[in-house]
Structures are given as C-alpha cells and as structure tokens.
Amino acid sequence: MNIFIKNGRIIDPANNIDRIGNLYISHGKIVSLKETPEDFVADKVIDARHLIVCPGFIELSARLREPGQTQKATIASETKAAAKAGITSLCIPPDTQPIIDTPAVAELIHEKAELAHYPNIYPIAAITKQLQGKELASTYSLKQAGCIAVSQAQQPFGNVLILKRAMEYAASHDLLFIHQPLDYYLSNQGCVHDGKMATCYGLPGIPAIAETIALTQCLELSKETGCRVHFSQLSCARSVKLLKRAKSSGLAVTADVAIHQLHITEAKMPVFDSAYHVIPPFRTDDDQRALSKALANGTIDALCCDHQPHDIDAKLGAFPETEAGISGLESLLPLMLALVNEGTLVLNQGIARLTTDVANIMGLEAGTLSLGASADICIFDANKQWQLNQENWLSRGKNTPFWGQMLQGQVTHTLQTGKIIYEN
Amino acid sequence: MKHLQLDNHGELRHFLSIEGLNQPLLTQILDTAESFVHDSGKPIQKYPILRGKTIINLFFENSTRTRTTFDLAATRLSADVINMDIATSATSKGESLLDTIHNLEAMHIDMFVVRHSVSGAAHFIAQHTAPHVSVINAGDGRHAHPTQAMLDMFTIRRYKKDFSQLKVAIVGDILHSRVARSQIQALNTLGVSEVRVIAPKTLLPTKVESLQVTACNNLQQGLEDIDVIIMLRLQKERMSGALLPSEAEYFKCFGLNETTLKYAKPDALVMHPGPINRGVEISSSVADGIQSVILQQVSYGIAVRMALISMLMAKQGVQQ
Numbered sequence: 002m003n004i005f006i007k008n009g010r011i012i013d014p015a016n017n018i019d020r021i022g023n024l025y026i027s028h029g030k031i032v033s034l035k036e037t038p039e040d041f042v043a044d045k046v047i048d049a050r051h052l053i054v055c056p057g058f059i060e061l062s063a064r065l066r067e068p069g070q071t072q073k074a075t076i077a078s079e080t081k082a083a084a085k086a087g088i089t090s091l092c093i094p095p096d097t098q099p100i101i102d103t104p105a106v107a108e109l110i111h112e113k114a115e116l117a118h119y120p121n122i123y124p125i126a127a128i129t130k131q132l133q134g135k136e137l138a139s140t141y142s143l144k145q146a147g148c149i150a151v152s153q154a155q156q157p158f159g160n161v162l163i164l165k166r167a168m169e170y171a172a173s174h175d176l177l178f179i180h181q182p183l184d185y186y187l188s189n190q191g192c193v194h195d196g197k198m199a200t201c202y203g204l205p206g207i208p209a210i211a212e213t214i215a216l217t218q219c220l221e222l223s224k225e226t227g228c229r230v231h232f233s234q235l236s237c238a239r240s241v242k243l244l245k246r247a248k249s250s251g252l253a254v255t256a257d258v259a260i261h262q263l264h265i266t267e268a269k270m271p272v273f274d275s276a277y278h279v280i281p282p283f284r285t286d287d288d289q290r291a292l293s294k295a296l297a298n299g300t301i302d303a304l305c306c307d308h309q310p311h312d313i314d315a316k317l318g319a320f321p322e323t324e325a326g327i328s329g330l331e332s333l334l335p336l337m338l339a340l341v342n343e344g345t346l347v348l349n350q351g352i353a354r355l356t357t358d359v360a361n362i363m364g365l366e367a368g369t370l371s372l373g374a375s376a377d378i379c380i381f382d383a384n385k386q387w388q389l390n391q392e393n394w395l396s397r398g399k400n401t402p403f404w405g406q407m408l409q410g411q412v413t414h415t416l417q418t419g420k421i422i423y424e425n
Numbered sequence: 426m427k428h429l430q431l432d433n434h435g436e437l438r439h440f441l442s443i444e445g446l447n448q449p450l451l452t453q454i455l456d457t458a459e460s461f462v463h464d465s466g467k468p469i470q471k472y473p474i475l476r477g478k479t480i481i482n483l484f485f486e487n488s489t490r491t492r493t494t495f496d497l498a499a500t501r502l503s504a505d506v507i508n509m510d511i512a513t514s515a516t517s518k519g520e521s522l523l524d525t526i527h528n529l530e531a532m533h534i535d536m537f538v539v540r541h542s543v544s545g546a547a548h549f550i551a552q553h554t555a556p557h558v559s560v561i562n563a564g565d566g567r568h569a570h571p572t573q574a575m576l577d578m579f580t581i582r583r584y585k586k587d588f589s590q591l592k593v594a595i596v597g598d599i600l601h602s603r604v605a606r607s608q609i610q611a612l613n614t615l616g617v618s619e620v621r622v623i624a625p626k627t628l629l630p631t632k633v634e635s636l637q638v639t640a641c642n643n644l645q646q647g648l649e650d651i652d653v654i655i656m657l658r659l660q661k662e663r664m665s666g667a668l669l670p671s672e673a674e675y676f677k678c679f680g681l682n683e684t685t686l687k688y689a690k691p692d693a694l695v696m697h698p699g700p701i702n703r704g705v706e707i708s709s710s711v712a713d714g715i716q717s718v719i720l721q722q723v724s725y726g727i728a729v730r731m732a733l734i735s736m737l738m739a740k741q742g743v744q745q
Contacts, residue, residue, distance in 0.1 A: 200630035201444075203544045203567030203606055208631065273545040317523055319546035321566070 002044050002419060003027045005037075009049025009380060013056060014353035015369035024054060026376040029419035034370065045421070047414055049380055055352045056368045057089025057377035057415060059359040060330065061179075061257055061305040062233055065091070065122075066397075067113060068106070069098025074310040074397035076110070079330065080119035082396035084423035086330045087379030087412040090367050091119075094179075095127035096154035102127035102138040104146035111147060121377065121417060123149045123365070125179060128167045134158040137167060141174045149363055150177040150231070155280065157185035161218065168219075168228035177364065180219055181233045182240070183281060187211035192321045194267045194282040202272055205321060207282050209237040216240050220247045223254055231362050232256040234307055236281035238291030245300045255362045257303040258292050260336045261327055263345070265402060275316040275323035276402040279307075293345045296354060303362055304354040306333040310398020328398030331389070335408035338383055342409070348383075376419040385411040429551055439551040439560040440733050442569040443610035451578065451614055457732035458579050461501075462725070472731070475504035475738055479534045482508045483525075484563070485541040490699055490723060491563050491573070495538050498730035502738075507534075522546065523553055530555050536737065537561070544568035544603075559737040561730075567601050573698050574607035576729040578615060580722045581653055584694055588615040594647055594689070595638075596623045596679055597657030597706055600630050604698045605657060613637050623647035623679065627668040644679050648688035655696045656681055656706050672705045682708035686716065694718055 004026040011034065012019050018034070025033040025041055032038050060083065066074040083091055093110060095101035101110070107124045114122035126143035128151040130136045140151050151171050158164040171178045188211045193199050195206025216232060220243065223230045232244065235256050244256055261279065266289050270277045277283065295301040309326025316323050337351045346354070360368030367377055387393060389403050415423035430445060432438045437450070461472075480499045482492055492508065499506045511525070520528075526537070536559045539547045544566030551560040564570040585591055593612055599605045599622045612620050620638045622629065633640045641647035648654065663669050681695065695707075695717040703709045712719060 195631045197632045197635045200632040200635050201606070203569070203601075203603055205544075205567075206631060273548045314521065317521070319522070319541065319543040319549045319565070321543050321545065 003041055004045045004047065004376070004416070004419065004421070005041075005043035006047045006049050006054055006378070006380065009052050009054035011054045011370065012349055012352050013370035014349050015056070015357035016371060018370065019349055024370065024378075026416070026419045029376055031370055031372060031374050031376050033372070047380065052380050052382055052413055054378060054380050056356040056370055057379045057417065058087050058333065058355040059090040059092070059363070059365065059368055060088050060308060060333070061092050061303060061359055061363070062094055063091040063308040063330065064094060064096070064310070064326070066310060067097065068109060073312045073315065076113040076119075076122070077117045078395070078397040079308070079310060080114070080117045080122075082330045084119065084415045084417070085395050085412060085425075086333055087381055087415050088330055088333065089377035089379070089415060089417045090121040090123065090365060092123045092125055092149065092363060094154045095125050095152055096132060096156070100127050100132050101125065101143070101148065102130055102132070104142050107143055107146040107148050119417065119422065121367070123147070123363070125149065126151045128153050128171065128178065129158070129163070132156040134163060137170055140171060140176055144174060144176060149365065150179050152179040155181060155183070164219070165222050165226060168222050168226040168230075172226050172228035175229075177229050177231055177362070179231045179233055182212050182215035182219055182235075183207070184211045184215040187214060192278060192282065192325070193270075194284045196267055196285060198267050198270065198272070207280070209239060209284065209288070212237050212281060213239045213243060216243055220252065220254065223247075223252055229253045233305070234259045234262070234281055235292065235301065236262055236284050236288060238288045241291045241295040241300055245295070248300065255302040257305045258296055258301050259307040259329070260304050260333060261306070261329065261402070263289060263293050263296070263340060264336055273320045274402070275318070275320055276327075276400055276404065278316070278320060278323050278325045279327055280325040293340070297346050297350065302354070303359045304337060304351075306330055309400075310396050311400045313399070316400050326400065327402065328396045328400050330396055331394060332401060332403050332408060334381060334412060335410040336403075338410035376416050378414070378416040379412055380414040381410060381412045383410050385409070387411050429548065436739075437733075437736050440571055440737060441547050441551055441560065441562045443571050443574055443607050443614060446614065448614050448616065451575070451611060454575055454729070454732055454736065455579050455582055457736060458575075458725070458729040461728040461731045471501055471503065473503045474735060475499070475502040478504040478536070478738060480504045480506050480536040480538060480734070481529055481534050482506065482538045482563075483529070483540070484508070484510050485539070485546070486564070488540055488563070490726070491540065494723065494726040495563060495730055498727050498734055501727070502731055502734060504734070522549070526550055526554060530558060534558065536734065538563050540564045542566055561733060561737065564603055567603050567606070569607045570603040571607045571611075572726070572730055572733060573604050574611040575733070576722060576726040577608055577655065577696060577698070578611050579725045579729050580696065580718055581694065583721075583725070584718060585652060588612070588617050591617045591652045592619040592621070592650055593617055593653040593655065594621045594623055594651040595655045595657065596644065596647070596681065598628045598659055598663060599624050599633065599657070600628045601660065601663075602657050606636070608655060609636050609638055621647050621651065625669070625678070628663070644685055645688045648685065651689040651693055653694045653696065654681065654686075654689055655698075656701075658698065658700065659702055659706050676705055680706055680708065681711050683710055683714075686711055692716075696722060699723065
C-alpha cells in the first residue's frame with residue numbers, strides 16, 4: 002500500500018525538519034519527503050493542508066489492564082483509544098495480572114496486541130518476582146521475550162540492598178531500569194500532596210520528600226551500580242534540582258513528567274473529587290512551574306500521560322478509598338498543545354518530548370520521519386476544538402478530570418507501519 | 426463544599442462541614458439550639474415536629490456518646506430513629522458504601538446521620554443521596570465533626586458570650602483530629618481573636634498555618650493568656666505509630682493538671698470532646714474541677730443536634 006500525504010506541515014524534531022511538504026509511504030516505510038519516488042502510485046492520498054504531520058507519539062506508561070483487569074479496560078479498547086490519540090507505540094508497566102515476570106506473560110501481551118491489530122506494544126518486565134521486591138525476576142529471559150526495560154511499577158522494594166542488587170543485575174544485561182521514585186513508608190498510604198489540602202481536609206498526605214529521598218537513593222545507586230535509570234512521573238521542584246545535578250555529573254539518567262501534573266495543582270483540585278486522585282499527587286504551583294521549565298530546557302526528557310483507565314466503581318467512594326489514576330491517552334495531544342499555546346513549550350519541543358526523546362530513552366527505533374523509518378505517523382489539526390465527552394471518548398476508562406472540557410487539537414489520521422489505524 | 430451543603434436559598438441542605446458556612450448561619454444554629462434548652466440548661470423534653478420522619482444513625486465506626494445524643498435529639502423531636510452499627514468491614518460482605526446507602530434510601534428514610542472512618546465519606550454520601558434525603562456528618566476520618574464543633578461553640582457562647590475577645594487553645598493530636606479541624610473553622614468563622622494549637626510536631630499537620638491558627642510546641646507558652654482550653658483525646662495507636670514515646674511523657678509535656686492549668690487565664694474554661702483519658706491528657710482534678718464544662722458539652726450536644734436536625738428537616742416542609 003502506497004500512501005501520499007501532501008501539503009502538510011511536516012515536523013520531525015529528530016531531523017530538525019519543520020516545513021510544508023509531502024511525504025511518501027510505501028510498504029510500511031517512509032520512502033521520501035521530497036520528490037515523488039519512481040514508479041510511486043498512491044493507493045491513498047491524504048490532503049494535509051493546514052494540518053501537522055509528525056511522528057506517531059510514544060506513550061511511556063500505558064496500563065491497558067489486560068491480562069487480569071478486563072473490567073477496567075482491554076488491549077483492544079485501549080489501543081483504539083491510542084490510535085485515535087495519534088499514539089503509535091505503547092510501553093506497558095509490569096503490574097498486569099498475572100504480572101509480567103515470565104516470558105509467557107510478555108508473549109501473551111504481544112499476541113493480544115497482534116489480535117488488536119496494534120503491534121507496537123512494548124512490555125516492561127517486573128524487576129522482582131511478582132513485584133514483591135524480594136527476589137530477582139528472570140529479566141534477561143524477559144528481555145529476550147521482547148521486554149524493553151525493567152521496573153518495580155508502584156510496588157516497594159523489600160529493602161535498599163535488594164534495590165541495589167536488582168540494579169546491578171539490570172546493569173549486567175544493559176537493561177534500562179524504570180523507576181517511579183516514591184518512598185513507601187514516607188508515602189504512608191497517602192492520597193494527596195502533604196500540603197494545604199491534606200492539612201485542611203484531613204486527608205493522608207504524601208510529602209515531597211517521599212519522592213526526593215527515593216530519587217536521591219536511586220541516583221546514588223545508579224552511580225554505584227552503573228545502572229541506567231529512567232525516572233517516571235516526577236512531581237516535585239526539588240526532584241528537578243536533584244536530577245539536574247546528577248545529569249551534569251554525567252550520570253546516565255533520564256526522566257519524564259505526566260502531562261496532567263503540568264495542568265493541575267493541589268490548589269486547583271476540587272475537594273474530594275476522585276477524578277483528581279493520582280499518584281504522585283498533584284502538588285504546588287511552585288512544583289508545577291519547576292516541572293514545566295525542566296521539560297522545556299530538557300532536564301526532564303519526556304512527557305507521558307500515565308494512562309490508567311478505571312471502571313466506574315473504582316472511583317466511586319470516599320476519596321482515600323478510590324483508586325488512583327487518570328485515563329489519559331486521548332487528552333495527551335490537546336494538553337501538550339495547551340502548553341504550547343500558553344508559551345511553556347514550542348511546538349517542535351512538545352512533539353519531540355512525545356516522540357524522538359521517548360524513543361531515545363527506551364531504545365526504540367521509532368519517533369522519527371527519517372527515510373526508511375517505519376511509517377508511524379500522526380496527522381493532526383492543531384486548532385480544532387472538541388469537547389471531551391461520552392460521544393467521542395474511546396477509552397473504557399472515563400476517569401479524567403478533564404471530562405466535559407473543551408480541548409484544542411484533534412488527530413485526523415494515525416498511521417502505524419504504513420497502515421491507517423485511525424481516520425477522522 | 427458550600428454548594429453541596431446549601432440549597433438555592435442559602436439554607437442548610439446537608440451538614441457536612443463548617444467550611445463554607447458563614448457567621449450568620451452558625452449563629453442561627455446556635456440560636457435555634459438555645460430554643461431547645463431551658464434557662465436552667467436542661468433540654469426541653471419533647472417536640473412533636475418530626476412525627477412520621479425516619480432518621481437512620483449509620484455508624485461505620487464505633488461511638489457511644491455521639492450516637493446516643495443523636496438518638497436522643499431525634500427522639501425528642503418525635504422522629505423515628507433506627508440505629509445501624511455497621512462494622513467498617515460491611516464492605517467485606519461485598520456491599521459498597523453506595524449500595525448500603527441506596528438500599529436504605531429504598532426504605533424511604535428522610536435523613537442519614539453518618540459516621541465513617543474515612544475522610545470525605547459523608548461528602549460522598551451526600552453527593553449520591555436522593556434529593557429529599559439530608560445527611561449529617563457525625564464524623565468522617567480526620568476531616569470533620571461539625572456537630573461536635575457546634576456544641577462546643579454553643580458551650581463557649583453560654584459561658585463567655587462574646588467570641589471576638591476570646592483566645593482559644595486546642596491541645597493534642599491536631600493531625601488526626603476531625604474535631605479540631607471543625608472547631609478551628611467554627612472559631613475562626615465566629616471571629617475569635619486567636620486560635621492556638623499546641624502539640625508536638627509529630628501531631629501537627631504539615632501546613633498547620635493554612636488552618637489560620639498559631640502553632641506552638643510548648644504547653645506553657647501556648648496557654649498564656651488563653652480563655653478557653655480544649656483538650657483532645659489521645660488515641661493509643663499514636664504510640665505504636667512512633668508519633669509519641671509514651672502516655673506518661675505526653676502527660677508530662679502536654680497534660681492539663683492543676684499546675685499547668687494556671688498557665689491560662691484564671692477563668693479559663695476547660696473543655697474536652699470526650700471520651701477523656703484521665704491521666705493521659707487531663708488529670709481527674711481538672712476534668713472534674715470548677716473550670717471544667719465537659720459534662721455541659723454533652724448535655725448541650727442534644728440541643729445542638731435537635732437544632733440541626735430540625736433546620737435540615739425544615740427544608741422538607743416541617744415547621745420549626
């Protein structure tokens with residue numbers, strides 16, 4: 002199948018491209034960004050006038066709930082939502098049920114992905130057996146089964162010695178360790194930032210030091226063990242400082258921030274609204290400013306939506322008893338564009354943080370429009386306004402604080418390995 | 426939260442928290458409570474205004490006095506009262522909080538009085554009840570215990586008259602106390618001149634200043650010039666949670682006895698939401714002493730709860 006995308010504004014941060022032009026796809030690959038290749042006969046022409054053509058987005062943390070929690074979502078439902086959101090690759094944290102700690106589970110996920118006609122799903126292996134934080138999982142075998150990194154998801158390690166050994170072992174096989182820094186004991190089963198809201202409403206709080214102490218510990222261990230670490234979903238200003246210092250000392254560490262952290266703070270949260278229950282919690286305006294700045298200057302390398310779809314019951318209850326997380330795939334692009342519109346990021350940067358920068362962290366051959374690259378492409382209208390509501394929401398999880406809001410920026414086409422997987 | 430508690434005319438629809446309620450409304454509650462108390466302070470025996478109304482005391486957490494005073498308040502207003510003590514593990518039978526509520530609603534009840542161990546539970550129930558059902562929060566987690574706060578305000582007003590001149594100290598476990606949070610909001614709304622909280626750092630919330638209080642880690646300094654002392658109950662589990670070393674050391678530092686009581690003004694009121702731990706936060710001589718109004722608090726609790734129940738039911742066409 003040959004596809005001709007014409008007259009779009011092509012933005013490919015990896016190759017420093019930002020111009021109006023054409024793009025030719027043949028046999029699943031990008032074959033030209035300039036002249037029509039010889040013998041190229043388009044089976045499909047996409048007129049991208051006034052639209053932006055960029056690499057498909059890569060989501061660093063997408064819980065698809067399958068296997069194990071299909072009452073919340075399935076690989077089929079969430080990959081459809083991803084396609085609609087212009088996301089062409091999904092990295093899956095290991096806390097499925099069963100947990101991704103054996104090659105069989107990784108293979109099962111790959112199979113389900115094939116069945117859903119969405120091949121670019123990348124499982125992340127559990128770094129310890131059953132994520133119990135006690136014994137090492139067979140991460141080398143898991144790597145062979147297609148896992149692209151290792152992680153403890155949101156579960157604690159039994160002690161720091163186990164964390165150190167897990168990192169040493171990961172380093173031995175050159176596995177990237179993805180770590181959400183949050184000290185289990187200091188978090189103390191909290192559900193909001195340990196600040197004004199926790200104080201005034203008597204909600205158990207998670208202090209910023211739960212993140213910074215865990216981060217400091219892991220940075221020290223990274224230095225000691227040589228393990229490459231990617232820190233996911235940072236939430237504190239102080240973490241940015243620690244990360245910056247570590248990076249300038251030459252440590253091989255990277256980090257991301259969840260897009261909702263850049264839009265909502267503790268002060269903007271309605272009281273006891275479980276749609277706003279996230280881990281790490283929404284923090285202060287100062288934290289948000291520091292995170293935004295760090296994303297713009299590259300101290301924070303990537304953006305994610307930390308997709309966590311839930312069934313209705315999971316969010317129905319007194320706030321501390323509800324489950325944390327936001328269904329985020331479909332609001333990712335509009336929320337990124339909102340950062341561009343408010344001047345936090347320039348557009349090319351915003352796209353880079355969702356594409357090539359993510360691919361570089363995860364070691365994926367994706368996120369660019371280079372000649373010969375797999376044609377994973379997102380085409381979007383940056384100005385189109387739409388309301389987030391029942392009619393246009395595909396994720397099984399309706400748990401988003403942005404429900405009912407008008408958003409700007411909508412995907413018109415998504416291509417994965419040269420196939421149109423979404424068209425609006 | 427204002428939105429949820431008040432109807433379009435600014436009248437109480439639910440009573441979940443002091444937050445969002447203004448001074449005239451709090452004063453109205455206190456004045457209504459006065460109408461249920463004889464000049465002697467004894468509550469009036471029986472009012473027939475809620476005949477045919479059903480109130481459920483839905484207690485997911487143990488309570489003796491709060492439940493009893495709610496029970497008495499509703500009975501004196503001639504309502505039918507059903508007491509339901511649901512161990513917090515009710516959900517272990519597989520029924521969610523919401524299912525429990527909807528099932529009881531199906532029995533045509535008019536009001537829930539709810540106590541729950543989780544902050545926000547009463548708010549959640551109020552959000553999901555049928556429009557004709559009112560919810561009174563009888564304590565949710567660490568969040569709020571607004572009827573306790575109002576009976577404390579009632580007690581203070583009876584003894585001290587003018588709020589604007591008062592300096593009030595709350596001593597003890599502020600971090601875990603729903604009573605303290607509601608008292609602080611009520612005292613500030615009623616315009617006291619200062620609220621001080623006195624506790625070791627382990628028992629104070631991180632952003633304590635956002636409660637509009639002065640925090641103090643020393644009892645002697647904290648009680649200086651104080652008109653009203655509210656002692657909080659110390660829960661035993663604070664020791665196992667490494668928040669305090671021992672009851673004895675707590676009493677040594679923060680206990681109210683005849684000596685430490687002298688740090689406050691000579692006519693300072695001594696209050697306690699109960700149940701008291703004698704010798705842990707307060708000595709018997711002070712708890713039973715002439716400055717103590719602890720038992721009056723309990724008595725007034727009935728009148729204040731009668732006031733709140735009747736105000737909420739007034740919305741349902743009941744004449745006060």
